[in-house]
Amino acid sequence: MPAPDIQFSATVNDAQLDRKIIEFAVATQRSVKDLGEQVIKGLVKDVIEITPPYSGRDRSATRAKRVGxxxxxxxxxxxxxxxxxxxxxxxxxxxxxxxxxxxxxxxxxxxxxxxxxxxxxxxxxxxxxxxxxxxxxxxxxxxxxxxxxxxxxxxxEVGRLAAGWIPAAQRLGVAVPAFILRHAGDNHGGSIEISYANGIQIRAVNHMPGGAATIAADTQRRIEAAKGYAIGKLTRQLE
Structure with missing residues (x-):
């Protein structure tokens, strides 16, 4: 019996990131909603490019496909x-x-x-x-x-692990490489939820096969690092 899928997510429901987005919105006179979606758009792009077969600093889609x-x-x-x-x-x-x-x-x-x-x-x-x-x-x-x-x-099958990010990418206008987009019709369980009812809550969800537990855990670790980079970028722009 195959192992159940692993659900994991990229979120902007993060207190530290929330504060930075609000600070930046006030400083630039932009709406929190627009800025929040811009940040998650960049985060989703980063997340796609850190999900295998992407690896290393070279984020070329051609290279990633070949690596896979x-x-x-x-x-x-x-x-x-x-x-x-x-x-x-x-x-x-x-x-x-x-x-x-x-x-x-x-x-x-x-x-x-x-x-x-x-x-x-x-x-x-x-x-x-x-x-x-x-x-x-x-x-x-x-x-x-x-x-x-x-x-x-x-x-x-190369590119299927990142296919769960497709709904979020399409909702936010992020370009998806063709070798990943070809899996758009598959039942990958990806989704995106956006709410401003209680702060900025944007959550993009992906599913990976149960057999990919190690890859999923490593990808989640990279997502947290990407959120840290997003906070750092906003901080530098405020300085």
Whole structure:
């Protein structure tokens, strides 16, 4: 049974950030509402660009997409997948040490290697937060006709972890890279709530698969850091 999704959020419901927004609004004679949405707009943009496959200082969408795709190739290799061409027969041209006219004998695929997706899921389930492993010395000799569609499907999944931010980005007018936006129709559970009834309360919510607990925790940590940067930016502008 798959692990339940992990919900986490980027919020501007933060007392320190609230104060800075109000101070800045007063100093610049702007409305708290407009300034609050501007701040969360910048925060959502930052959050998209710190959600994997984004990494490091380079926030290029092209690079992030490529990083995600290379991670698919890397992980499949670490899991021990070794794509091979399955002929479905073996050729016999020697009988009792004597050469004979070649005869093709039909063979059956090794059932051990018949389900690459099950092997992939098993290796993911056993990685415990680290990188996946093959689970022994034996390579997983997989038919290329099974391996290639699986790999291509996984490559198309790149960007899905950030898809939960799409509703917030679209509500606030933040551009979303195409490799993330292609997942807009998926049931990613993302949402945004905006309220000014009791201070500035803006909350953008994302969901990640239960198996991505480590990534979700790291992303939440980065979100808090991004909020700190937003506070610092407002403080510098007030000086």
């Amino acid at each position: 795709e290379l991670a698919v190739y890397r992980d499949l290799a670490l899991m021990g997948f070794s794509p091979v061409t399955i002929k479905g027969y073996r050729e016999i041209n020697t009988v009792f040490g004597r050469k004979v006219a070649p005869v093709r004998v039909k063979t059956k695929p090794n059932p051990r290697f018949a389900d690459p997706e099950s092997h992939r899921r098993a290796r993911l389930a056993s990685k415990h937060g680290g990188r996946p492993t093959r689970g022994g010395k034996q390579a997983f000799y997989v038919d290329k006709r099974l391996f290639t569609p699986m790999r291509n499907r996984l490559i198309k």
